[in-house]
Amino acid sequence: MTTFIQTLIVGLRLGSMYALVALGYTMVYGIIRLLNFAHGDFIMVGGYAIIFSVPAVKAMGLPIWVAVFPAIIVCALVGMGTELVAYRPVRKNGTAMSALITAIAMSLFLENLAQAIPAIGPNPKVATQIFPSSGIKIGKVTLDSSTILTIIIGLAVMLGLYFFIQKTKIGRAMRCVSEDKEAATLMGINVNRTILITFGIGSGLAAVASLMYISAYPKVFTTLGVMLGLKAFVAAVLGGIGIIPGAMLGGIVIGLVESFTMSYISSSLSDAFVFLILIVVLLIKPAGLLGKNVGEKV
């Protein structure tokens, strides 16, 4: 029983992290039908931004996790920059395929650019501890503070985002643009600006995911986002790509599958099971868990 609960909690922790990254994929896909493969690399950018901000945060006597705020800003700027420099021009003149290739190119570009910057370089950087190491014990289950905080932050961010999209003018504009760009622009919505904000928010979420990642695995390297991004992408597809609650659900499911495979079957099989689940779900529900099987509209 203790193992079960412990596994469940670890799964929720992993799941919150995947969900935040999956949200970034799904928001961008929902609004411009683009699989932004560079999104995983935004996590890497966020990771380095946190590592480089930590000394300043320490010097100011603030708790270390505050370093996430500069990271959010850096990630949002990188995300918006990517949209402005790479995606928008291609969207204007190219096809969906050229946009997809551009996204893959952006991903490789960011990874290699990071390696080329002397302060980063090819060797992994070890991060300081983000959350205090204290923990609480309930019965036989031990919960360290980083696990609890990761889950709480994850839930809070997801709730906040859901509220933002449902109840604010920017969220409404995002939903309109995702449904019908031409009708949206004829209702006075600045479509390009809305897409830019979507990139900013999605990339900002990646920075929060970086914080969660570093608090669990305090090592940052330039290809950090590849596997993490891929699994989060699986989570987004599993939940129904383009659907915000789908990304949250998909992320949690992937986290739980990974954690339960690790403790009950084999830790080396956990990734295999993640992808197996994806294949099974897509065979039964091709549009994902929350997707409707009609056309490509979301």
Place this chain on the structure above:
Amino acid sequence: MTEKERNETPVLETRGLGISFGGLQAVSDFDIKIYKGELIGLIGPNGAGKTTVFNMLTGVYKPTEGTVYLDGNALNGKKPYEFVSAGVARTFQNIRLFKDMSVIDNVKAACTKDITYNLFDATFQTKKYWEAEQAVEDRAHELLKIVNLDDKASWKASNLPYGAQRKLEIARALGTNMKILLLDEPAAGMNPTETDELLSCINTIREKFGIAILLIEHDMSLVMKVCERIKVIDYGQTIAYGLPEEIANDKRVIAAYLGT
């Protein structure tokens, strides 16, 4: 031309408006002046270029000749959303609601440009955010009342019956707080009862907002009943412009509709 000259700037004016696609001249020399409070009809056989005119008046197509003026200001090179900011709103020939959104959110979406709070207010839910959202909520209900859809505010737009969807498109267009409303075949596919409701709805809008309206419509009885003046185009050319009774007896109009 029977156009009465007024001593005011027209809300909408076009001079020599024309567009060609490749070698095909779709619309040429389209001139119109619409004053505040007027309701002008735009008719013509299928493929005459009516919707093309609407697309030029809303910035969707860039005219190859001529200029659109709103309150005397040229709108050359502006993007569609800037046309809306300037005060042009439209409905669509084929309904283009945001189907997966609620009825009221459709109207609220059209109010976006008039909501002033920023990303910071939205994130931290400042007082400004709550006040602005409350104001837009009230406004949206107000507009839904005009088209008798207030009781269905929380419905998903795609679940509304056809006639109601057309009326929601009008309410949504009103949300943009426009100076001129372009209605593209609002009565298309409606039964006589729905058309009558639409008519009273259009009258309410005119009384309440005093805006100018340009109406494309195939239902001749509707056009003859509501329009003050009618412009007829065929093959992209204006062939007649005048009062409804003049249009009904115009030889060229009859020829265009029935063939010579």
